[in-house]
Amino acid sequence: MPLRGRSAVRRVAARGTAMVLGAAMAVITGLTVAPAVSASPSAAGALRWAPCDDPARPGAECATLSVPVDWAQPDGPRLDLAVARRTATDPGARVGSMVFGPGGPGDSGVERVVRGISRFSPEVRRRFDIVSFDPRGVGGSSPVTCSGDLLAERPSPELKSQADFDATVAYNRRLRADCRARTGPVFDHLDTAQSVRDLDALRATLGERKLTFHGSSYGTLLGAQYAETYPRRVRAMVLESVMDHSVPTTRGFLRAEAAAAQDSFQEFVKWCHGAPDCALHARDVRAVWQSLLARAGRGELEDPARPGTSLSSADLVNKIAFRKFYQADYAGLATAIARMDASKPLPASPTSIAPLPPATPVFCADWHLPVRDYHEYASLISMTNTTAPDLPSLLPTHMAAACLGTPTANPQHRLDAPGAPPILVSNALHDPATGYPWAVSVARQLGRSGKLLTYEGHGHGSVTSGPCMEDAVDSYLTDLAVPPRGTRCPAVPRRGVW
Template identity: 40%
Template sequence: MRAFGAVLASTLLASAFLASTVLLTGATPALADATWSPYPIAWTTCPDDPDNPGVPDGECGTLRVPLDWDRPHGPSIGLAVARHRATDPAHRVGVLMADAGGPGTSGAEIPLSPGYFGAEVEARFDVVGFDLRGTGNSSYIGCEIPDAAPDNEPADRARFEALRAYDRQVVTDCRARNLPVFDHADTAVNARDLDAVRRALGEDRISFHGASYGTLLGQQYAERYGDHVRAMVLDGVIDHSVDLEHFVGDRAAAVDELFGQFTAWCAATTTCALHGRDVLATWRQAQVAADAMPFPHNWLRDRVHQDMRIPDWDDVGRVIADTAAGTSPMRAEFVYNYTSIRLAVVCQDFDLRMPTFARYAAMHAEELRRSPIMRGSTIGHDEATACLGVAGPPANPPHRLNVSKAPRILLLSSRYDPATPYAWAVNAHRQAPANTTLLTYEGSGHGAYRRTPCTRAAVDGYLLTLKTPHHDFSCPA
């Protein structure tokens, strides 16, 4: 297993379709699910992992599920599952499933990493996680992506066609290396796997905590299996209803808003490397200097975006000051298989197709309009352009949220989140006002649950008691 701490940090701080009418409306699951039954999971002691010693009483196992849920008795694949039993079994509430998103992080490592949830939650829940298809020890999707990629901000039609040809070859090679799971890894499929885990555990209802991209797994599970949900927390909300312009543009606007928070912090903080200077002017100078350095395109924005997820304002100030002076090195970032698995997941969960340069140019113009300071969000732009090489419509098309069968769901978002914008949480809440409550963390960074005692207490109290206000509320920064 990959080290959970590094993977989770890169996700929470880094840190896509032709589905049936049944899924889109949240109606009764397809008959295929009912004709298949899981074998119980054979739990064993988890293998040693020197990078992640975890907890001594963690349990690991494998659940075999249909490769194609529409052919439930055809070929199957194995999902790595892990569990940490409630430490106070006499007062056990039930099972809490968790997913940290990515896509690409190992859900099976969450139960083996003590302290992710509050102590009382860990005392009263069996915490269970599984590696989604293509991640960790569940048919890991890994691709060889060439370093010499064309500029993914093409200035004309010829460069756009060169980028599209490159992306098409990358997707073709990646798919060939990772068949058959590559064609069966979108989030709607993962939601059916999640219910298979529930059934294998013998639970009628589960609680669920999803962070970042894991919030889409929770939403799609609640749409299809809402009557099997006891409680659900979605932290750093993905909006599955967004079109291309909002998928990219909302993130672009969010990073500019967050840069404003950095500017205000720097003006008030004497230890900021840019304190007393014109921050915007120095940032523009740094961007010009970065473009002339022999590093990958957009490396400076990538690094600042990563820092914003934490947020690490000290490092933002230092890297801008150093780069403007011509001395900033590029920092090596932790790498998991996000750049590979997004081709099989994100590109099938969202309609990011751009068949012409004119379509790309319109998207990019909107991105720049909404983000004049940061020149857009690298995560949104990179995901959209990476999907240029994916053929056909998305397998799991975006749609408005319909969780009418689910109980009250607690949505969390930081006010200034550069990866899953606050606007996405607000829009998801508007789509399901009858049974969602929005908790706003009035601060910065990606993910809210572990930020303050206020956010922890709100989430833990809801999971334990199912009590949460029907009105929206907030926690201070």
């Protein structure tokens, strides 16, 4: 029986017995990840577009695309993918459709399109219909649902013993069984290799002989594997803030993530030292930050977003610092740190465990990150803390703990995409989540097809960072003009960044 994404979610929400594994892991009270879709399910070979149910943001159209739950059994059960688009602003100059691959994992492509597509340049919006979708297991595409009570029992990822390690593995298996039972058959088919087939079905249904694609962050994994699977069906592909799915070991993955994060912190400290308008200028930035981490560890640091509530050290790192690193907003981070430093300490109390990241089962289906026992886990944590001494409790270590004992359908491997056209691989030199070395590696794996475009600046995302980047990407997407080998674009002034 087909799995009807949004209607199924509404029925689960009405029962109040499940939880969407998404943004803040809150109990479902309604649909908040993506706007409702009013269009009827697509007929075979066609998308039935209708205005999305968001009158405050007109102009987007929504539809659903029926695909197999398991592409190895194309005649088996099906699910509906939520799809959205905004048509080209200049129909007479339209090149075709460009599909955006959302990040996360767990980001809603439908929400991205409905809320607006300002992340793309005016020229791209003029020349292309911008299309995106909620990947399977996310938002309006049969989202993963789990017991709220069971999610609340999640053990701390800060393991102290082999008994803690064993309890985490056992919990992960219990949670996986619960989520599978509540989500249905799609739970076992959430990996990016399945989404590659979904993407090709969307390309065909849009009437595009070849795919024009822009993938960001986790969406680069989808794009790269599409190019590997269907190299001769690619027209143009931008991979922005690139994940390297060839990293073979848990240690290598966590070390790379920690190094990228620490690099952004060091860039922040360097900026603050040289910028008179930094709220921490002339102070020991690291000492102030370490004092906040200590206060957070004792439960004495107030959450700026929730007065009277303590902020954990994990949330201080992953929510406060990283959000500013993503935006390259060093001035904003300095101001936030200064305000927290000046705040009155709360009475010491235990802090809550940081919520799981969105769509953890998708990540676990794509990344084989084995850890033998507590001894190895402790060694990995020690390594990440040495690599990123200013940023303990990094999100990737939480992800690794959440995947302990779970199977991986689409494990890491080196890319092999012979016959693919030029693919633009774009990355900032100082990206906190997908470090520049990953982009260099992916471009090399793509061989003659990989064209590295370097942004000599900061932040997660770079394609509209100044005229040099924007012109290079626009010319490539619209006219298939590949920038010269070794193109590097200078950093542009952003608020609080050189």
